[in-house]
Amino acid sequence: MTMILAIxxxxxxxxxxxxxxxxxxxxxxxxxxxxxxxxYGGVVPExxxxxxxxxxxxVVAEAxxxxxxxxxxxxxxxxxxxxxxxxxxxxxxxxxxxxxxAFGKPLVPVNHMCGHIYANSFVAxxxxxxxxxxxxxxxxxxxxxxxxxxxKVIGTTRDDAVGEAYDKVARILGLGYPGGPVIDKLAxxxxxxxxxxxxxxxxxxxxxxxxxxxxxxxxxxREEKKGEEINKADxxxxxxxxxxxxxxxxxxxxxxxxxxxxxxLAGGVAANSRLRELMKEKMAAxxxxxxxxxxxxxxxxxxAMIGSAGYAAYRHGxxxxxxxxxxxGLEMPSxx
Amino acid sequence: MKTWKTVTADMAETxxxxxxxxxxxxxxxxxxxxxxxxxxxxxxxQGIAMGLGVKKNVTSPTxxxxxxxxxxxxxNHIDAYRLEGASQDLGxxxxxxxxxxxxxxxxxxxxxxxPDEYLKISIxxxxxxxxxxxxxxxxxxxxxxxxxxx
Numbered sequence: 001m002t003m004i005l006a007i008x009x010x011x012x013x014x015x016x017x018x019x020x021x022x023x024x025x026x027x028x029x030x031x032x033x034x035x036x037x038x039x040y041g042g043v044v045p046e047x048x049x050x051x052x053x054x055x056x057x058x059v060v061a062e063a064x065x066x067x068x069x070x071x072x073x074x075x076x077x078x079x080x081x082x083x084x085x086x087x088x089x090x091x092x093x094x095x096x097x098x099x100x101x102a103f104g105k106p107l108v109p110v111n112h113m114c115g116h117i118y119a120n121s122f123v124a125x126x127x128x129x130x131x132x133x134x135x136x137x138x139x140x141x142x143x144x145x146x147x148x149x150x151x152k153v154i155g156t157t158r159d160d161a162v163g164e165a166y167d168k169v170a171r172i173l174g175l176g177y178p179g180g181p182v183i184d185k186l187a188x189x190x191x192x193x194x195x196x197x198x199x200x201x202x203x204x205x206x207x208x209x210x211x212x213x214x215x216x217x218x219x220x221x222r223e224e225k226k227g228e229e230i231n232k233a234d235x236x237x238x239x240x241x242x243x244x245x246x247x248x249x250x251x252x253x254x255x256x257x258x259x260x261x262x263x264x265l266a267g268g269v270a271a272n273s274r275l276r277e278l279m280k281e282k283m284a285a286x287x288x289x290x291x292x293x294x295x296x297x298x299x300x301x302x303x304a305m306i307g308s309a310g311y312a313a314y315r316h317g318x319x320x321x322x323x324x325x326x327x328x329g330l331e332m333p334s335x336x
Numbered sequence: 337m338k339t340w341k342t343v344t345a346d347m348a349e350t351x352x353x354x355x356x357x358x359x360x361x362x363x364x365x366x367x368x369x370x371x372x373x374x375x376x377x378x379x380x381x382q383g384i385a386m387g388l389g390v391k392k393n394v395t396s397p398t399x400x401x402x403x404x405x406x407x408x409x410x411x412n413h414i415d416a417y418r419l420e421g422a423s424q425d426l427g428x429x430x431x432x433x434x435x436x437x438x439x440x441x442x443x444x445x446x447x448x449x450x451p452d453e454y455l456k457i458s459i460x461x462x463x464x465x466x467x468x469x470x471x472x473x474x475x476x477x478x479x480x481x482x483x484x485x486x
Contacts, residue, residue: 083400084400085400085401086400086402137399138399138400156395157395158393158395159378159379159382159395159396160378160395160396160398161395161396161399164396164398164399168373168398171373172373210374210378210379210396213373213374214373214374214376214461216374217372217373217374217461218374218461328400328402329400329403329404
């Protein structure tokens with residue numbers, strides 16, 4: 001039995017969890033700052049790091065207490081090293097290093113995106129080769145894993161992340177932050193009415209959302225010039241259909257080419273209800289690949305996912321040391 | 337202050353304009369990019385990066401505020417979009433003293449980070465994919481840079 005204490009603070013959640021053997025959550029404490037940042041229409045880095053500092057000790061104490069364990073029971077301390085906001089990351093990294101040093105435990109640095117993928121361990125036994133569509137406010141990546149802890153990014157966004165496009169379109173239309181849930185909900189009332197161009201990009205599995213965002217803006221300007229009022233529900237419907245159809249089509253294409261045993265969705269955007277519908281529909285053509293649609297608690301930022309990925313890294317002997325620092329631009333570990 | 341105006345017809349031309357800027361830029365340069373969502377700030381920066389010999393693809397820095405790339409010179413790509421309404425010290429001023437090129441999107445939200453001398457590029461979306469770029473050079477170093485670009 002291996003017990004991991006995991007710490008995550010890459011963006012606006014201060015989180016700590018205790019995870020047993022990579023797939024059992026003994027505690028998963030998340031202190032969210034989203035209400036504070038809603039005021040600003042996004043995460044404010046300085047405010048975020050200050051709140052992380054205020055919360056981190058209490059969150060760690062609560063995670064241990066709720067799991068009913070002490071530091072004696074913990075085998076290693078896993079933490080998010082990056083990618084993320086530098087000031088936010090620092091807080092979690094320092095907390096993890098301090099705890100590891102004080103209690104003489106090994107440190108396991110984890111890439112936040114790997115955490116999102118391994119969050120699926122809580123609902124399914126991961127089967128390799130595995131394909132993961134990792135989608136969030138800062139990332140849009142198709143990752144092929146031939147084996148456990150073997151990552152190969154086969155597609156990525158050339159400009160904006162999909163979650164960022166949602167946030168910006170929501171802002172253009174005055175729908176508030178974060179954009180994902182509001183657009184997902186409003187699009188349910190929309191219908192096919194406007195036409196937006198399908199994103200064009202060179203790489204077979206690459207994505208692009210910047211042009212789509214600009215197209216939304218231009219469409220609004222054109223309609224305004226004509227004196228037409230914009231139907232927001234129809235517009236977000238069209239935006240969402242265009243973005244998600246493109247993304248799911250490319251994912252299925254990658255599944256057909258790589259033939260993985262499992263396809264998992266990961267990251268905050270994986271909670272999008274229309275994306276899940278489309279993915280299910282399109283994956284019906286690939287019955288040999290098992291589709292995992294993680295529940296909401298596995299999609300959003302949390303520390304349990306870092307505990308799960310940290311367990312895999314721990315098994316592979318990938319330990320860090322006290323000299324390691326936060327890396328805001330950290331890339332996925334690669335064997336190439 | 338020196339000014340210059342140019343129009344690009346499409347994304348490829350915007351990218352090429354950025355590349356010219358990147359090739360002409362020396363160390364210790366600050367470029368401000370002003371323009372609404374969808375104006376083409378990231379496309380122009382992708383061109384600047386190429387002109388600086390950066391091999392990696394430049395993606396939007398909105399989420400993390402700052403991304404750093406290494407080429408002939410270091411490119412610090414800052415996006416102050418999320419900083420609207422918040423006055424704060426991000427410690428980015430250290431970067432501006434580096435021997436690199438710093439591109440700042442949404443400079444109106446970057447507050448005290450903006451130095452006294454800079455090259456400011458205001459981008460306006462025209463019809464279709466056409467865009468207008470208005471260059472303003474503040475300071476001798478930037479007037480010389482603009483002369484080379486124009």
